Amino acid sequence: MTTTPFVRDQWYVAAYGYEVGRELFSRTVCGEPVLLWRTEAGEVTGMSDRCVHRRFPLSQKPSHLVGDQVVCGYHGFTYGADGACVNVPGQRRIPRTARLTSYPVVEQDSFVWVWIGDRELADEKLIPRAPWLDQPGYTTVSGMEPLAARHGLLVDNLLDLSHETYLHGGYIGTPEVAETPITTEVDEQAGIVRVSRHMEDAVCPPFYAESTGITGRITRWQDIEYHAPCLYLLHSRIAPVGTPPPDADGGDPDAFHVEVVYAITPETENSTHDFWAVARDFALGDEKVSGFLHDNNRTVVLQDVVALDVLEKAVAAERDGYQELSINIDTGGLAARRILKRLAEEAAR
């Protein structure tokens, strides 16, 4: 497998809104170091995290904010919230090229999205939604784990949840996950892959047993929506066996719903920001349940991180033309890979 190329001209999650404040904050997205901070009015702004003068990272102390201006800690170059240089040391003339690349930024659904690519193409209507993360009626826990693996490996991982049975046994995996056939839908034009696995009579794993209080067997639905390249949604429906299915109008008062959200943001060609969030529509505000779900899901994510970090080393060391094997469970993952490849090629033209 060759390195999955970056898909430019796309929106990516660079941070949670709560990570960005009046301290200078940096995160590399698709190889580009992005400086994020909030203006005094509370708006998030994004610009290159490299001074145009001698490349000093503006997120590095003693660089600092003065009002709505960033002062480089090396020689004092000063930039406004739009990235334009407003002051240089020792002279009045500000060079015409003294401007930081600025990034279109949108704060939505608790995420800070940045546009990587041609800013003329940035359309915020293209940003896929994850409304549960910031919506009344849901309680959310979240985090971000650094992954020392290419983003394509995380896409593979999340599009095929049969691995839960083996990698996450005792947490979210039970035998039924790997045993239950999937159905797959692919909207090639929209870049969306849907994979569904409906388990009608399954063991309730600890992740759900302890959070919902269900003690018996469950109906467990996993409905994945992957919006290439960055956003992954897992609609999880949990209910005791025998619970009526959802109403025609979508009402489903006797079931528990968990919206598991991942943002898969490439950092470099071989590393990824693994954003994860779990929103639930039960035990709202219950801190004990929140603590359990946070710790348990983070453990699961870290199990993936350990596995994918090892896999990255194996893949990076393999000979050219290594022939891997795909089976039925990979139907959605293969579609996602192809969509990512197509999007990368289109953006490179």
Added chain:
Amino acid sequence: MSAAGAPGAVGVPGGPAPVDDGVYRIHWVPGTDRLLAVCFCGEKREFEDPVELWDWLLAHPEHGA
């Protein structure tokens, strides 16, 4: 526990007729190891290998019209 978050399973074999919505649907044929690929134009074919399945499905709209 409010509204159902899930959109529900995708279509199943024998379900409603395909619609020309640009969506490819792949069903796991119950009780077998075979996959049924359904193009949005209505053409169908069974496969044992998802790689071959995608090769056919993606080439299909051009040569099957």
